[in-house]
Amino acid sequence: MDKILNWGLLSTAKINRALIKPLRASKRTRLLAVASRSISSAESYAREWHIPRAHSSYKDLLANPDVDVIYNSLPNHLHAEWTIKALHAGKHVLCEKPIALTLEELDAMALAAKESGKILAEAFMYRHHAQTLKVKELVDSGALGKLQLIKGAFTFTLTREGNFRWMEEMGGGSIWDVGCYPISYARMIVGAEPVDVFGWQSTIASGSDDSFIGQMRFQDGIHMQFDSGFKSPSRSFIEIVGTEATLNIPNPFKPGLKNKIYLNRNDEIQTIKINGSELYLGEVEDMCDAVLNNQPPRISLTDSRANTTAILALLQAAESEKPVSL
Ligand SMILES: NC(=O)c1ccc[n+]([C@@H]2O[C@H](COP(=O)([O-])OP(=O)(O)OC[C@H]3O[C@@H](n4cnc5c(N)ncnc54)[C@H](OP(=O)(O)O)[C@@H]3O)[C@@H](O)[C@H]2O)c1
Structure with missing residues (x-):
């Protein structure tokens, strides 16, 4: 059987709603977990959207060994910090736009992707x-x-x-x-x-x-x-x-x-x-192609750096x- 990628939502951001349907529509993905800064918010979000696991912190989500891909939908100033943490935790990351606010942030994210051997792509759907x-x-x-x-x-x-x-x-x-x-x-x-x-x-x-x-x-x-x-x-x-x-x-x-x-x-x-x-x-399937079929993501980090x-x-x-x- 083809591998299914388990996804975790990093926060209860409004934009998550756009990802939940495609994560369920794709044959190669499963929406497994959500994390929030408070357990009550994570649990009520998980109940509302029928997500099996709720985590009381972003750190806990990254420590979940069953999660393969993190969707980083945090406010822009947290994209670099939590993407780097996720990559270091061995997760692939689809990070919302704008992926970074400085070139230093972007270069540190690209380095973390390289060192971890994990995929990182910007979510320009x-x-x-x-x-x-x-x-x-x-x-x-x-x-x-x-x-x-x-x-x-x-x-x-x-x-x-x-x-x-x-x-x-x-x-x-x-x-x-x-x-x-x-x-x-x-x-x-x-x-x-x-x-x-x-x-x-x-x-x-x-x-x-x-x-x-x-x-x-x-x-x-x-x-x-x-x-x-x-x-x-x-x-x-x-x-x-x-x-x-x-x-x-x-x-x-x-x-x-x-x-x-x-x-x-x-x-x-x-x-x-x-x-x-x-x-x-499209961005969900692109991520699956990158992780499962070794295809380069359509939006390269060079492209994101230039933007x-x-x-x-x-x-x-x-x-x-x-x-x-x-
Ligand atoms: N591609 C697209 O079509 C699209 C559309 C809209 C937005 N976006 C991008 O998606 C990202 C999120 O946007 P959004 O409007 O969905 O965000 P939002 O509704 O404002 O939610 C952001 C989430 O981040 C968490 N968070 C952690 N630290 C926070 C802090 N200090 N202040 C506020 N929230 C904090 C909160 O989740 P918890 O309370 O659960 O921890 C919050 O729900 C942005 O990067 C944005 O550019 C993309």
Whole structure:
């Protein structure tokens, strides 16, 4: 019989709900355990979601010998610390985005993965979806002509008072929370890293941004512009402009089972329909392929490092009000 990977949820974070269904849908995974900072919260969460084991601390979860994979859904400032602890405890880790807040954190995480021989991947779920793969294929096939410009946005109205997203010391800010998506998307489409970046931000009392407007310049005359924010209505899109056509992706980061993207050539719009599987199943199956079949994870740590580098450079540019070269 094929091996089943036992997963443990590190915390009772809201995002766990997105993972629970795919962890049950995959034939290669079993949701075995959840940990919380208090036993009452772990037990009530385990009861609510029918999870067999509840742990009263994150440390206890990592000590559970039956757990193979940890899903790290902690606030951003705890990603590095607990991912490293999990790797050292012999667990594979799927870590939520943004995987790290500094390059030092990222390098320490990569070292822990190397030393432990365990898999570590960042949970950018959109990267595994059929729509994303189709967009990349279209651009690479030359369907748009030569790539010129990518525009994107990801905003929503953040109402969760006291949430880590508002706190700079917890890795808060819109660029870390949602700006990381258009940045990641553009780098994937270009297939290269930016050479210069610039950005403006509006900051709140804690020092983190509640809106960010940024741009990145790549080699060969390719440019990218995006905005992210916590105080606008829910918006997300990617537009990819080539010399011969434009591709509009109205729902780039959270595509569903049925999706449409639009190829505009000389004002004639072709609708391309794409069927996809459940959004978060892709990252679960990718993790299984990496652990069970020795396949490299689709999102490499080199890729994650480059995304972190771009975000840090954009923040530096906004703070210094000067462009930053990479
Ligand atoms: N990929 C996606 O679609 C997606 C969507 C949303 C969020 N995310 C990412 O997932 C992560 C979690 O986001 P979320 O909104 O789900 O988090 P959340 O609901 O705010 O929960 C975070 C959990 O972390 C634990 N925690 C440990 N120390 C904490 C502290 N000092 N303050 C607050 N909580 C603490 C708590 O669990 P216990 O009380 O059980 O210990 C808490 O429930 C973030 O990295 C975020 O960027 C990804």
